[in-house]
Amino acid sequence: MTHDHDLVLRPTQAQTSAALNPPPGRNGGDLVVETLAALGTTTVFGLPGQHALGMFDALRRSSLRYIGLRVENNAGFAADAYGRITGEAAPLLLSTGPGALTSLAALQEAAAASAPVLAISSQIPTAGLGGGRHGYLHELPDQSASFRGVVKSVHTVRAQSQIPSAIEAAWKSALTAPHGPVWVEIPQDVLLAETVIPVVTGGDAFPEELPPRPELTAVAADLLSRAARPAIIAGGGVVRADASGKLKQLAEMLQAPVVTTPGGKGAFPWKHPLSLQSWIEDRHTTDFLEDADVLLVVGSGLGELSSNYHTFKPRGRVVQIEADLGKLESNHPALGIHADARLALQALLETVSVREDAKAPERVREVLAKVAERIGSQELTLEQDVLAAVRRALPADSPSFWDMTILAYWAWSAFDAKGPNHMHSAQGAGGLGYGFPAALGGAVADPTRPVLAVSGDGGALYSIAELATARQYDLNVTWLIVDDGGYGILREYMTDAFGEATATELTRPDYVALAESFGVPGVRTMPQTLEADLAKALAVPGPSVVVLPAVLRMFAATHLES
Secondary structure, X not given: OOOHHHXXXXXXXXXXHHHHOOOOOOEHHHHHHHHHHHOOOOEEEEOOOHHHHHHHHHHOOOOOXXXXXXXXXXXXXXXXXXXXXXXXXXXXXXXXXXXXXOOHHHHHHHHHHOOOEEEEEEEOOHHHOOOOOOOOOOOOOOOOHHHHOOXXXXXEOOXXXXXXXXXXXXXXXXXXXXXXXXXXXXXXXXXXXXXOOOOOOOOOOOOOOOOOOHHHHXXXXXXXXXXXXXXXXXXXXXXXXXXXXXXXXXXXXXXXXXXXXXXXXXXXXXXXOOEOOOOOOOXXXXXXXXXXXXXXXXXXXXXXXXHOOOOOOOOOEEEEEEOOHHHOOXXXXXXXXXXXXXXXXHHHHOOOOOOOOOOHHHHHHHHHHHHHHHHHOOOOHHHHHHHHHHHHHOOXXXXXXXXXXXXXXXXXXXXXXXXOOOEEEOOOOOOOOOHHHHHHHHHHHOOOOOEEEEEEHHHHOOOOOHHHHHHHXXXXXXXXXXXOOEOHHHHHHHHHHHOOOOOOEOOOOOHHHHHHHOOOOEEEXXXXXXXXXXXXXXXXXXXXXXXXXXXXXXXXXXXXXO
């Protein structure tokens, strides 16, 4: 009798021949790119460096597409966006020391946003490892220690035979909920040495599932079914788990109003009768959520932004579904369910009872009307008009990537993403420079749609070098730069706190002329012509820059009143 495992263990004649006669001229770097290809990778991001040359030389002999950026941190942002759009672990190839460390801010954002990034770095030669001070170029006493507090897992290689298994383990870690960045490092000599190890042809790194505990979902379903005033907060975990459809089903079964966090933009339809949209920083929304007798929090840790700066104090029962174990009950006591959002929502759909509540949509309309009245009283017509112009100009199915700038802060609350996984920002870690390089990664992930990047002039200066990348690969990204002559949001913060601002004013270039010097078309616009100019730029394939000189203001914060 033939058993299944006999079939798995018996190599084909072609495999045997390839294993006994591997092609000459391969090195440790080939094992890296072969393993990535075997796992299904088609595209890698990165920047070459002296200790990583073995990996980059191996790219010549592979079918992988390489997208080279000009700064490691920007390469990390591009990989982050690629991972968010595709749901795949995006490889990021880096060199040692300064090259590796320059990626840290991008990896922190990937960790905060649960974006799967597979960072593979070189290391100094094996002889220099172990903590001694040998004086190698780029040497650090313990390079991986710089990343352990940022990434999900660290995987260290010391011999060529370890490379395929280490990368597979890292891949699996990156794609197991909660998704996130992982770190692999391989010494220079291991990458450069010729190898006789057979060509890597197979990869089996299916991520582990994270189902909910059934006794917990049974209690949650009972609480939600008997609730008088249920409500739902949907975070980024819903988007990462591709669970938006299940969230909509559950909300409709329970007649539970839904508000999305900045990271959960698009997780629930903006115009749905139960949609509280994303006005989570507004006190009217906070009051409504506090009044819920059962609050379901899905895919959010209720951190600073998602709790109206920790002024949110729920009075009812909280049910929290979260894939990141450390976030369960980290801010509020709850029935904590450690699970992937998709699997947990499916379990609830199978066990909750349908609730009838004809007044739920009316209560939603009342909250949104109060929010609109509050914003309308602040004379912020310019800001609302600019955001509305961007929305009208951007095709409904196009993704957008937002830097840490005042218009993005508006977008967190007031922008209709038109669908899940369409709007992305750096609100996880909050670092500058995300918008444009992330948009480049988004354009690589899906070249069929135009992509929008939004930056202020301060954040734009972090990413100017990547205009060369956009031109080199002819990436379909339109970059909107709102030029207010400084760090606008910091200017507001300091003026409010101290009466005047310090260190916020910037000398900046002529962004249109600068873009054109890279061969990228640029146009200077005005609020009145923004929609037409932006729509025209988005309609023309390839990179473009639209500059809007404007000083925008933030709406008044309600958490300061609490």
